[in-house]
Amino acid sequence: MSGEPSSEAILACKGLSKHFGGVRALSDVSFEARRGEVTAVIGDNGAGKSTLIRCLVGVNVPDDGEIFFDGRRHPFANPDEARKAGIETVHQNLSLIDELTVVQNLFLNREIVRRVGPLALLDRPAMKREARAMLSRLSINVPSVSARVRRLSGGQRQAISICRAVGSGAKVVVMDEPTAALGVQETANVEALIRRLREQAVSVVLVSHNFDQVRRLSDRIWVMRAGRVVATVQSAETTGNELVALVTGAA
Amino acid sequence: MNNPADNAPVQKAGATEESRTSLTALLTDLSFWADWASVVGLVGLVIVFGIAQPIFLSVANLQALLLAAAILVVLATGQTFVVATSGIDLSLAAAVMLGAIVLGLVHAAGWGIFLACVLAVAATSAVGLLNGVLITVGKIPDFVVTLGTLSAITGLGLILSGGEPTMVGSPFLLKLTSGSFGPFGYPVWVAAGVVLAAHVALFHTRFGVHLLATGGQAESAHSLGIRTNRIKIAAYTISGFCAGIASLLLVARIGSAEPLINTSLLLNSVAAVVLGGVSLFGGRASILGPAIGALMLTALVNGLTLLSVSAFYQPLAVGAIVVLAALIMRYQR
Ligand SMILES: Nc1ncnc2c1ncn2[C@@H]1O[C@H](COP(=O)(O)OP(=O)(O)OP(=O)(O)O)[C@@H](O)[C@H]1O
Numbered sequence A: 001m002s003g004e005p006s007s008e009a010i011l012a013c014k015g016l017s018k019h020f021g022g023v024r025a026l027s028d029v030s031f032e033a034r035r036g037e038v039t040a041v042i043g044d045n046g047a048g049k050s051t052l053i054r055c056l057v058g059v060n061v062p063d064d065g066e067i068f069f070d071g072r073r074h075p076f077a078n079p080d081e082a083r084k085a086g087i088e089t090v091h092q093n094l095s096l097i098d099e100l101t102v103v104q105n106l107f108l109n110r111e112i113v114r115r116v117g118p119l120a121l122l123d124r125p126a127m128k129r130e131a132r133a134m135l136s137r138l139s140i141n142v143p144s145v146s147a148r149v150r151r152l153s154g155g156q157r158q159a160i161s162i163c164r165a166v167g168s169g170a171k172v173v174v175m176d177e178p179t180a181a182l183g184v185q186e187t188a189n190v191e192a193l194i195r196r197l198r199e200q201a202v203s204v205v206l207v208s209h210n211f212d213q214v215r216r217l218s219d220r221i222w223v224m225r226a227g228r229v230v231a232t233v234q235s236a237e238t239t240g241n242e243l244v245a246l247v248t249g250a251a
Numbered sequence B: 001m002n003n004p005a006d007n008a009p010v011q012k013a014g015a016t017e018e019s020r021t022s023l024t025a026l027l028t029d030l031s032f033w034a035d036w037a038s039v040v041g042l043v044g045l046v047i048v049f050g051i052a053q054p055i056f057l058s059v060a061n062l063q064a065l066l067l068a069a070a071i072l073v074v075l076a077t078g079q080t081f082v083v084a085t086s087g088i089d090l091s092l093a094a095a096v097m098l099g100a101i102v103l104g105l106v107h108a109a110g111w112g113i114f115l116a117c118v119l120a121v122a123a124t125s126a127v128g129l130l131n132g133v134l135i136t137v138g139k140i141p142d143f144v145v146t147l148g149t150l151s152a153i154t155g156l157g158l159i160l161s162g163g164e165p166t167m168v169g170s171p172f173l174l175k176l177t178s179g180s181f182g183p184f185g186y187p188v189w190v191a192a193g194v195v196l197a198a199h200v201a202l203f204h205t206r207f208g209v210h211l212l213a214t215g216g217q218a219e220s221a222h223s224l225g226i227r228t229n230r231i232k233i234a235a236y237t238i239s240g241f242c243a244g245i246a247s248l249l250l251v252a253r254i255g256s257a258e259p260l261i262n263t264s265l266l267l268n269s270v271a272a273v274v275l276g277g278v279s280l281f282g283g284r285a286s287i288l289g290p291a292i293g294a295l296m297l298t299a300l301v302n303g304l305t306l307l308s309v310s311a312f313y314q315p316l317a318v319g320a321i322v323v324l325a326a327l328i329m330r331y332q333r
């Protein structure tokens, strides 16, 4: 691969490097997620998947390398610009604010306001209504949309951050281990949701440790090992054993 | 009145037949006491002092109490914004002194009282801005920065004033401190205005939610596109602005600008914030809570004075109450 990413790429990077202190989290990583496809990223713990995701959506600033969104170079200076461009992310660790309510979290940095004279005041009833609708569309159960998320279970919290990412009509949805804390039924719901996004031509980037899930859902799989991309395979043409071999480096 | 923790989940109002059980449940629930500590404390003090010394409840004394509380209410409001971001502003009382000195000097230079007031507030806001920039861009811990500015401003105040108080004889300030509208003096209205504006800003604007999010989990807030540094800088600037307003009230009250720092204002501002149910870990705040906390602390001093308890005991009482409140806060939900 060299030069610009292919025209099918919606979100891509070239030669990305990032280190934290002495740890090289990413070394010369080139990656692309194609328009309308589900692109999976797999790899062992510490392989650099989350770091790659965070660099792509503007949360981390890479030391070196270039990022492309829809053909544009260096698209985002910060996560706000990425969100405004239509990328929503379900982060692995950074997700909900414990002390805020479900509604406040669902609409964080997306609040609905109404003008009152010179002031833009929060339209709380509208956000509550919309939040209930968003949650029920995805059949997510929470005790109350006004409950602080601190009091919710791990699965409920994960469901809410997924709901936030897919509820606002994003062009690209990035999910970092979205089903890690979910039960069987909830996992099936999220998988159905990802299929639905694909049908709606939303591009999805999916990080997962579940190789069966990845093969079921994705079009293409990128394999990372120790901060590098070591392989790219077509989901339809690979097997679980091949993926295990690629991830562990036994191939 | 709203619940002090105004971003708290709204409890569904219980039906009348179960109100008795829910009342007992409420009274044995420590989180209720944590959220309402300042109100409970204020009511308790009013009852105790009212019985022990009936003059306490006289209209004249209550008016004097509110008047005396105005400065602390304004400062506690400013401190709340900072504490909500999980920071602390130790330079608050020093900023009040700086504001007073700027006011005094500009007025003495004959530039007119309005310009003097504007420049005083501008100076204290600039101190807040500087605090915020050093903490976020400079990545220095908040208490180090504000302790540093506390010292630096103290020196600046002494240098500017030459260590001498400046008389400020201004009809405008005299009117501000002694005039009244309805039952309350102007300082009370100023404090009420600050509280109202702060309440709207914190609970009815995007800025307020972003501030609480930043205080709750700054990294998560950042990953959602919130400019957490700007939010923190804004919080410290608001705190400085409130110090400026307080300095106007202070100069009006004592008629001169003195290069003295009233450290009990700083301690009491933090105390009022704690009493008001604001989490020192950030992310959870209230404006009415700290305002009532400030009222409570002022009522405590007022009541003890009426009971002719030596002023030496007052800091002891304040300290005990604050630690008690902080203990109860651990049971906040
Ligand atoms: N903020 C950080 N500070 C220091 N080191 C970090 C930070 N973030 C990641 N790292 C390091 O970078 C490397 C890659 O981490 P990353 O989180 O990207 O892995 P991952 O592939 O997502 O792993 P997992 O499957 O466990 O989520 C690890 O060695 C990790 O210790």
Ligand SMILES: [Mg+2]
Pocket: A049, A050, A051, A092, A176
């Ligand atoms: Mg990860």
